Amino acid sequence: MTLIYGHRGARGEAPENTLPSFRRALAAGVTRVELDLHLSADRQLMVIHDPTLRRTTGLGGKVSKHTAAELMRLDARRDGPSWPEPCPIPSLEQLFQACPEFEHYQLEVKSGSSGQSRIVLDAVSELVQRFGLKDKVVLTSSSRTLLKTASQDNYSLPTGLVEEYGLIDPLKSARRYGCRYLILNWKLCRLARIRKAQAMGLHVSVWTVNDPAMMQRLAEMGVDSLITDLPHLAVETLKQRA
Template identity: 30%
Template sequence: MTLIFAHRGAAGTYPENTMAAFLEAERAGADGIELDVQLTKDGEIVVIHDETVDRTTDGSGWVHGMTYRELRKLNAAAKWDGRYGHCPIPHLEEVLAWLGSTRLFVNIELKNSLIAYETLEQKTIALVRRHGLEKRTLLSSFNHNSMRFCRTVAPEIETALLYMEPLYDPWTYVRAMKADGVHPYHRTVTAAFVADAQRRGLAVRPFTINKTEVMKTMFAYGVDAIFTDHPRRAKEWKEKTP
């Protein structure tokens, strides 16, 4: 069964990586949410995709150059013409505390490719453990060194490798990384690839799938999950798929 992960929450219709977007994902019937984490200047884990706040908020500057208190003053819904009022950048603790009252899975993407946030892995894992969400959490990153480190620190939490281009001899590589799954760009995914991965016990969860035709194809391939900005649309298509 293909699961539906709401990419940055229901980011197609709500401000991305906000509690409003995550709440909508649950209402839409998603199986899980995907979010991105970084560290503030004072070492707090915040949920935001870009390394700067410029695109998604009414502020400007680097996430790692601002304190948590400074970041909380920004409006992550500022680019939505007032439709959602003031949506602060969430702390990961806030999201995980809410998740505990739901049945949702969470994919936490560590945004540590451009900036090597020291202790991001350890702090994230500690929060997941504190909330008892080890079995409902996936850790992913384009930084595969980070994923290998997470596997060492927290073998009980699933890890997955994000990538844009096809990997050469992916099975040898994924085995060396001791990862549980792969999160490829959807254009690199074929039916044969999915079948081969699943035979080897590896999950395939392509990103980011918003067009209904591509959703239909991925459901037909039997991928383990898709990431989409439109979980409600994906849920409707999933129910139509035989």
Template identity: 35%
Template sequence: MTQVWGHRGARREAPENTVSSFRRALELGVDGVEFDVQLTADGELVVIHDETVERTTSGNGHVNSFSLAQLQRLDASAGIEGFAGVPIPTLAEVLDVVAPSGVLLNIELKNSVEEYPGLEEKVLAAVAAYGIADRVVLSSFNHYSLKHLLDLGTTCEVAMLYTDPLYRPWRYAEDLGVAAIHPPARYVVRERTVKKVHKHGMAIRPWVVNSEYRLSQMFRWGVDAVFTDVPDVALRLRDAGSLA
């Protein structure tokens, strides 16, 4: 059965990538959650998507120009009513909530724009501290970073994110040595693509799938998971067996 993973938590109901968003996703009954990690100016792991803070917080500037204390003084509610003052969380604060739940976690390393030296080692150390490597998928658009994770001997699953269309992505993924591909949903256009990926022993988890039509299509094609901003809708469709 296709799994439903909350993209940045349940971001249609609570501010994305905040503890509130992950709690809501867990309440909805997701199979997994996806979130993004970056480094502060003082080397702390924080959960935020954009490399700058303008879109989701009350601040301005690059994430890595703030210390952790400075970042956590920002309002990360993005103007969503009822969440004023909610902070940008650290990775540890998110894991404190999500790790005990037993769900799967996709940690995206946001190092395709900013280099963030040592990000891989810091994330692996955090995962090891919580003893959840068997439930963690590490992904990135930076494929050099993925190779570094593999060279470090991680026991977490490693997944390849990409944006532009790739010809026979399963072959590239095999050469890279990853266990899964995470393509943009608009390029998962054929059921045979899913079958090819599975034939090569890899998982395929498209992002971001929100429409009922596309969700039902992905369920019918048997993708391993969908990343979605509407986990409530996805769970309802999947559990109702809707294949329209």
């Protein structure tokens, strides 16, 4: 059975990476979610995709230059579906507290240096341990630096490689860094690649899939999970297939 992950919550149905967006995914019956993480100035994990605030809040500046308290006062509903109430940027801690119904999280880390990677890895581990989510989290990234750091440190949580372009063989990279998940841009999906990855023990998750015909096609190819902006549509589409 192909699983469904809500992309940034339910990006096509509510402002992305906000609590209303995650609640929309839950309302569709989707209990798995993908989200993005950046560090605040005081080293808190914040749920936001971009390194800057412009697109989602309309304000200038970098996420890393503001404290968590400052970021949580901003309204992040500027880009995306209209929403009647302000949608603050949540911390990862807030999300874990507010939505305990989720059964699995793909936490995509937007990271740079090895030093910053270690800060993020430690911060995620602390929250996961505190909320008892060890079996409900995979840490994903396109950053080879972060994945290499996790591998060298024998990181306790599973990791996943996010691959958009496939310029370097993603299967070799996933194996090199000890990943258990391979998160592919749908354009990179070939039946042979999917089957080879699964034969290596990788969970193959595909993003961002919003077209019903593509959802059906990828499910028929046997991908383990789909990441979609439209959880309600995905649930109905795969239900019809079943």
